[in-house]
Structure formats: C-alpha cells, structure tokens
Amino acid sequence: MIYEIAIIGAGASGLMLASHIKNKSVCLIDSNKKIGQKIKVSGGAKCNITNNVVSCDNYLGDKEFVKKVLKNYTNNDLLEFLNANNVQPKINPKLIKGTYFCRSSQDVIDMFTRLTTHVKKYLDTKVLDVEHKDELFIIKTSKGEIKAKKLVVASGGLSYSTLGASSIAFDIAKKFNHTITKLEPALVGFTVQKEQFWFKQLSGLSIIAKAKVENKSFYGSLLFAHKGCSGPIILNSSLYWKKGKISFDFLPKEKIEKLLKGNALISSKLPLPKRFVQEFLDSIEIKDKPCSLVTNDELKKLQLIHNYELSPAGNFGYTKAEVTKGGVDTSQIDVNSMQSLKQKNLYFLGECLDITGELGGYNFQFAFSSAMTCSYKI
Structure with a gap:
C-alpha cells in the first residue's frame, strides 16, 4: 500500500495533524508502544498545554516565523478545540503564570486516540532511514518499508531518550540538504x-x-x-x-x-x-x-x-531536558505550509525545528500551531 501521507512521530504535532486530515490515507509511525508518551509525562502528568498569553517573545528562534505560525492557530483556537473535545484545561495560578493544565495528560491522549481511529498506526516501530524515489518517500523501519507520497517529520528532538527520542528528524533533514543549527539541551537544570x-x-x-x-x-x-x-x-x-x-x-x-x-x-x-x-x-x-x-x-x-x-x-543534559534547543533551520521551511523548501512534499513540525518556547505551555502551543498550519495545505 502507498499512503498519501506518512507522519513520523506520535507526539503533539503528529497527532494534531493526523486528527485533522480526513478523506486521505494516513499512517503514523512511532518508536513507542503507545501514542503520546511525551504528552503523558508533561506538566507532572497534567499536560501544561498552552498559556493565557502567547507571543513570539516567548520563543527562541526566528520571531517572524513564530508570529506567523501562531497567528495561523492561536491559543484561543486550541482552547476551543480542546473544550469541544471534553478536554477542559484550567489555569493553575500556583504554578507557572498563565499556564493551562489539563485534569490529566491521559485526557489529551484519549482525545487523540478517538480522533485518529481512521489513521493506520505503526507503533513500536523505529525509523531507520528515508529515501525519495519515483515521487515516493520510502521509509525504512525496523518492521519493513512504508511508502508514501508525502512525508511529515514530527518526531521531536533529542530530549527524553527514555521515551524514544532520537536524532531521526535531524538525520532526515540533513539527507535532504537542510541546515541544522546547533543542538543543545534546553529547559534544563x-x-x-x-x-x-x-x-x-x-x-x-x-x-x-x-x-x-x-x-x-x-x-x-x-x-x-x-x-x-x-x-x-x-x-x-x-x-x-x-x-x-x-x-x-x-x-x-x-x-x-x-x-x-x-x-x-x-x-x-x-x-x-x-x-x-x-x-x-x-x-x-x-x-x-x-x-x-x-x-x-x-x-x-x-x-x-x-x-x-x-x-x-x-x-543536566538531554536526559533531564524538557526540550531540544536548535534544529532544522526555519529559513528553509515554508511558513505557510511547513513544507521543506529543499524537497517537495516533505514537511517538518514542532520541536525538530529551530524554534524553542519557554516553560509554560509554549512548546505545546507551537507544536499544535505548526501542525494546523500544515493541515491547511497538505
């Protein structure tokens, strides 16, 4: 089978995108046995999902790029989506200012489980390499080859190796001639x-x-x-x-x-x-x-x-870091679609890009906003 869209990474951005693509054959590939494993541990298992005030000033990276992506899908858009799906985050004033926390991270995972029943999931499946041949992406995995017309890389950065984090997003980006800015642990002691x-x-x-x-x-x-x-x-x-x-x-x-x-x-x-x-x-x-x-x-x-x-x-290093600073150079990404400017039908979302948010729901917001930006065009 040849999928119309393959998504590498069943985290926030990958799940958000998959949940909004209808009437197309979509597969989701992740090295974990269950979806949303980084979501599960976030915010002390209560998922710090966005913030009351979100602007490009809360991010390290190209401010104009961030501003446009956030405008495509705002924190209010996200809250409306979550509330409509019975995930009702609330601000906890005792913790980080303005941060919305969910009752439980599992609520977010359950929501995405319901919203992605139409998606073929290849879990416990490690991506080893990607090639592009005859207008198709050939994704070589630990369980065989998967072919797709379009490929979305949403596999995050190097933080949380215990949850399957790897360099695969950066390896794929390099293979298609993308520049990777210096990678470092961030939001870390x-x-x-x-x-x-x-x-x-x-x-x-x-x-x-x-x-x-x-x-x-x-x-x-x-x-x-x-x-x-x-x-x-x-x-x-x-x-x-x-x-x-x-x-x-x-x-x-x-x-x-x-x-x-x-x-x-x-x-x-x-x-x-x-x-x-x-x-x-x-x-x-x-x-x-x-x-x-x-x-x-x-x-x-x-x-x-x-x-x-x-x-x-x-x-404290990547094992204790919440996120990875640095990543795929955003000057080589179309801000209106998240498509690579180096390779047609190749897209990059979320943390693997050279955009990093402060603590307080900002990284989830960017992950969701980049996913929705992609969903409008893919």
Missing part, C-alpha cells in the same frame, strides 16, 4: 562551579527568586538540587543562557537593609528558609550575628542577596 557548591547542601529546598540572563528576566521558584539548581526560573534561563553569567535576586520583594534592624540574628530577620540563609552567609564569609552588629562593609556584602552572580558549569 544547571550544574554549578566550585564557588556555588553550597547550592548542593540545600538539595530539595526551593525559594521564590528572580533570575536575569541575557536580556530576559524570570520570577518564580528556584529549586536547589544535588547537581546544582533547577526549578521554573532556571529552566527558562537555560533557554537563553550562552556562556555568560546569570544573576539572582534571592529577595526580590524586599530590601535587605530595611530588614536588618534590632538585635535579632540575621537568619531570623530574613524571610527565607534558615538553611538557605546560613549557607548564603557562609558563602560570603559573614557570621550569623545580631543585626545591630552588622558593619557597613558587611552590609555591602549582604547586598549580594539581590545580585548574586554565577556562571553555570553546564547543564
């Missing part, structure tokens, strides 16, 4: 230099802080980890960090000089966990003492709590 080893002593502790990286700033939870630091503001910072410094304000809502009054100890006056204050004081070589005994020089040192700079040693 940082390892730290020796000067910040005190972070490790606080493993499991979280505080509300503000981070500044490049020309971006993020406010929210910072989680100390045995490797260094993580949490929403760190994951977002990792998207924009290159090789320079990141600065933290550990007391973003207060001024330390206004707090250090009276004879109480420094650690009891700061509205932060005592464990954190003790480690911070040790790191800047100041003893926990009555506030009245703090010298002017020590007060200047203590101002570091508002502007603590560090240069990460690295990050």
Whole structure:
C-alpha cells in the first residue's frame, strides 16, 4: 500500500495533524508502544498545554516565523478545540503564570486516540532511514518499508531518550540538504562551579527568586538540587543562557537593609528558609550575628542577596531536558505550509525545528500551531 501521507512521530504535532486530515490515507509511525508518551509525562502528568498569553517573545528562534505560525492557530483556537473535545484545561495560578493544565495528560491522549481511529498506526516501530524515489518517500523501519507520497517529520528532538527520542528528524533533514543549527539541551537544570557548591547542601529546598540572563528576566521558584539548581526560573534561563553569567535576586520583594534592624540574628530577620540563609552567609564569609552588629562593609556584602552572580558549569543534559534547543533551520521551511523548501512534499513540525518556547505551555502551543498550519495545505 502507498499512503498519501506518512507522519513520523506520535507526539503533539503528529497527532494534531493526523486528527485533522480526513478523506486521505494516513499512517503514523512511532518508536513507542503507545501514542503520546511525551504528552503523558508533561506538566507532572497534567499536560501544561498552552498559556493565557502567547507571543513570539516567548520563543527562541526566528520571531517572524513564530508570529506567523501562531497567528495561523492561536491559543484561543486550541482552547476551543480542546473544550469541544471534553478536554477542559484550567489555569493553575500556583504554578507557572498563565499556564493551562489539563485534569490529566491521559485526557489529551484519549482525545487523540478517538480522533485518529481512521489513521493506520505503526507503533513500536523505529525509523531507520528515508529515501525519495519515483515521487515516493520510502521509509525504512525496523518492521519493513512504508511508502508514501508525502512525508511529515514530527518526531521531536533529542530530549527524553527514555521515551524514544532520537536524532531521526535531524538525520532526515540533513539527507535532504537542510541546515541544522546547533543542538543543545534546553529547559534544563544547571550544574554549578566550585564557588556555588553550597547550592548542593540545600538539595530539595526551593525559594521564590528572580533570575536575569541575557536580556530576559524570570520570577518564580528556584529549586536547589544535588547537581546544582533547577526549578521554573532556571529552566527558562537555560533557554537563553550562552556562556555568560546569570544573576539572582534571592529577595526580590524586599530590601535587605530595611530588614536588618534590632538585635535579632540575621537568619531570623530574613524571610527565607534558615538553611538557605546560613549557607548564603557562609558563602560570603559573614557570621550569623545580631543585626545591630552588622558593619557597613558587611552590609555591602549582604547586598549580594539581590545580585548574586554565577556562571553555570553546564547543564543536566538531554536526559533531564524538557526540550531540544536548535534544529532544522526555519529559513528553509515554508511558513505557510511547513513544507521543506529543499524537497517537495516533505514537511517538518514542532520541536525538530529551530524554534524553542519557554516553560509554560509554549512548546505545546507551537507544536499544535505548526501542525494546523500544515493541515491547511497538505
């Protein structure tokens, strides 16, 4: 059998596209035994599916490209689609600002299961290679060859290898002469230099802080980890960090000089966990003492709590990364259809493109928007 459309990847973008193609023979190929495995683990198994405010400023990559794709299928369009299919996401104000979470990730997977009954699924099937011959794509898999007139690559990036992530999208892109921009783990925790080893002593502790990286700033939870630091503001910072410094304000809502009054100890006056204050004081070589005994020089040192700079040693790697930064160069993709400008009838969607969103539902939104952009034209 020759399919009209073959889709590699049964994640967000692949499933969205497959669910909207009717009256055509479509197959879906995925290395996992079940569809939507990355959807299943997202957002703590509650699927952070989009955000209340979505703009190109929430993405790393070609802003104009992102703007056009998001305009083709907005967050409101997505919410309308989800609600119509009995997936009713709600904003959780205690987590990342404006993020819509579902009751369960399984609700999203069940929805796509219902909406893709017309699609032939090749699951537990690994794509090994792709060739184009006589106007057909010949997809060589672990279970034999699959032929199709059109091929859509929606297999994501290198993150979550335990869920079948692989380089196949980039391998296919290279084979058809596409440029791949530098690939790196993103939305991932940082390892730290020796000067910040005190972070490790606080493993499991979280505080509300503000981070500044490049020309971006993020406010929210910072989680100390045995490797260094993580949490929403760190994951977002990792998207924009290159090789320079990141600065933290550990007391973003207060001024330390206004707090250090009276004879109480420094650690009891700061509205932060005592464990954190003790480690911070040790790191800047100041003893926990009555506030009245703090010298002017020590007060200047203590101002570091508002502007603590560090240069990460690295990050936790692809096994811990939410997404992959970099990918198929979008200048070689038709923004109106997601079709390759190098090879007719070849399309690329979602995370494998050189577009990466911040934490907070932005990557799912782009995955769905790119899928719908493709569905209008394919």
